[in-house]
Amino acid sequence: MAIRDAGDQPAAGIYGLSIETEPMEAKLAKALPSGEGWQYEPKWDGFRCIAFRSDSSVDLRAKSGKPLGRYFPEVVALLADLPTPNFVIDGELVIEVEGKLSFDALQMRLHPAESRVRKLSRETPSRFIAFDxxxxxxxxxxxxxxxxxxRARLEDFRERIEADPAYLTVSPATKNLREADAWLSRSGGDTDGVVCKRIDEPYRPGERAMMKVKRLRTADCVVGGFRYERDSELVGSLLLGLYNDDGLLDHVGFTSAIADIExxxxxxxxxxxxxxPGFxxxxPGGPSRWTTDRSSDWKPLRPELVVEVKFDQITGCRFRHGTKLLRWRPDKKPSQCDFRQIGL
Structure with a gap:
C-alpha cells in the first residue's frame, strides 16, 4: 500500500475538509463548569494532532498546521492498516516511557534525521488518543x-477497527462532575487538567469553544526578546509576549528559570x-523590579519560539511575578499564543 505522509506535498483537502483545518481549542477557566450539558475529558500531556485517512493516504497535522507524519511513522502505518479507509479524527499523540507519559520523548521525535526518527519509533512507539x-x-x-x-460515531469507529489500545484508543469521557473533579485532583502526571465540552455544540475549528481547567495556571507565550546576564555574554532571561486583539505582540512578563548548563x-x-521586530x-522597559541580574537593554527576536510557563497572578494584562519555564513548545504556532488562553 502506498502511504502518503507529511513528507509529501499536502493535499488540498479530504472529503471537502482542508488538510490545514485548525483544531478547536480551549480557553482557561478557574473551575469546572457545572450543570447539564457538559462532557469532561482528561487533558493529555502530548502533541495535539488531527489525523486524516482517505484510502491509502494518511496525513498527521499538528496544532500549528505543520505536518507530523515523518516524525511518527508508526502512527502513519497504523492508521493506513486500519480496515476502514475513510475518517478524520482529532486527538493527542503521546509517548509512554517507564509507565508514564513523556513530553520530552515527543520533542525528541522532532529530529531532522529520518534514521533517528525510525529508531525512536521502534524504541518508544507513540500512541494516538482520539477524542473527536x-x-x-x-x-x-x-x-x-x-x-x-x-462522540457516538467515534466510539463506534473504535469498536469496529479492533486496533491495539496500546497504540490507538479513545479518551475517557464523563458527564459526572464528581468524576471530573477527581480527574482534576489527580492531574499533574499523564494529564495536566480537564477539558470541558458542551455536548450540544458543533466542532468549531480554530475557536476557543471549549474550556480547560488546570491545577496549575500556565500559558504558552512567544519569546519576543531576551536580556543578557549582567557582565556576561549568556542569556539571563526570556521576555514573554501574547498577541492582543489587534494582532500585536504585547510584552507580558519574563522568565529567568534557565539552568546554567542550558x-x-x-x-x-x-x-x-x-x-x-520583537514586541x-x-x-518592555528597563530592568524589572524583581531582579537586576541582567543588562537594562533587551534584544528583539523574530517571533518563532514558544514556551509554556507557570504563573500565579495577572495584573494589568501582565504576569504579576516572574514565571517558571515549564517546557518549550515546538508544536505550537506563535500566532496561537494570545490573551484568550488566560481568559483576557
Whole structure:
C-alpha cells in the first residue's frame, strides 16, 4: 500500500475538509463548569494532532498546521492498516516511557534525521488518543453535528477497527462532575487538567469553544526578546509576549528559570533570531523590579519560539511575578499564543 505522509506535498483537502483545518481549542477557566450539558475529558500531556485517512493516504497535522507524519511513522502505518479507509479524527499523540507519559520523548521525535526518527519509533512507539471525529467512516464531514453525535460515531469507529489500545484508543469521557473533579485532583502526571465540552455544540475549528481547567495556571507565550546576564555574554532571561486583539505582540512578563548548563546553547539559539521586530505592541522597559541580574537593554527576536510557563497572578494584562519555564513548545504556532488562553 502506498502511504502518503507529511513528507509529501499536502493535499488540498479530504472529503471537502482542508488538510490545514485548525483544531478547536480551549480557553482557561478557574473551575469546572457545572450543570447539564457538559462532557469532561482528561487533558493529555502530548502533541495535539488531527489525523486524516482517505484510502491509502494518511496525513498527521499538528496544532500549528505543520505536518507530523515523518516524525511518527508508526502512527502513519497504523492508521493506513486500519480496515476502514475513510475518517478524520482529532486527538493527542503521546509517548509512554517507564509507565508514564513523556513530553520530552515527543520533542525528541522532532529530529531532522529520518534514521533517528525510525529508531525512536521502534524504541518508544507513540500512541494516538482520539477524542473527536470530524469525518465519519462513510466519508461524511460531521463537524456541524453536536458533540454527542460525534462522540457516538467515534466510539463506534473504535469498536469496529479492533486496533491495539496500546497504540490507538479513545479518551475517557464523563458527564459526572464528581468524576471530573477527581480527574482534576489527580492531574499533574499523564494529564495536566480537564477539558470541558458542551455536548450540544458543533466542532468549531480554530475557536476557543471549549474550556480547560488546570491545577496549575500556565500559558504558552512567544519569546519576543531576551536580556543578557549582567557582565556576561549568556542569556539571563526570556521576555514573554501574547498577541492582543489587534494582532500585536504585547510584552507580558519574563522568565529567568534557565539552568546554567542550558545557557550557552540557548544563547546561540536566541542570537540566531536577533533582528526581528520583537514586541509590536506593548514593549518592555528597563530592568524589572524583581531582579537586576541582567543588562537594562533587551534584544528583539523574530517571533518563532514558544514556551509554556507557570504563573500565579495577572495584573494589568501582565504576569504579576516572574514565571517558571515549564517546557518549550515546538508544536505550537506563535500566532496561537494570545490573551484568550488566560481568559483576557
Amino acid at each position: 471525529m470530524l469525518v465519519d467512516t462513510d466519508g461524511m464531514p460531521i463537524l456541524d453535528k453536536e458533540l454527542a453525535y460525534r 545557557k550557552p546553547e540557548l544563547t546561540a539559539r536566541l542570537e540566531s533570531l536577533k533582528g526581528g 509590536t505592541g506593548k514593549a
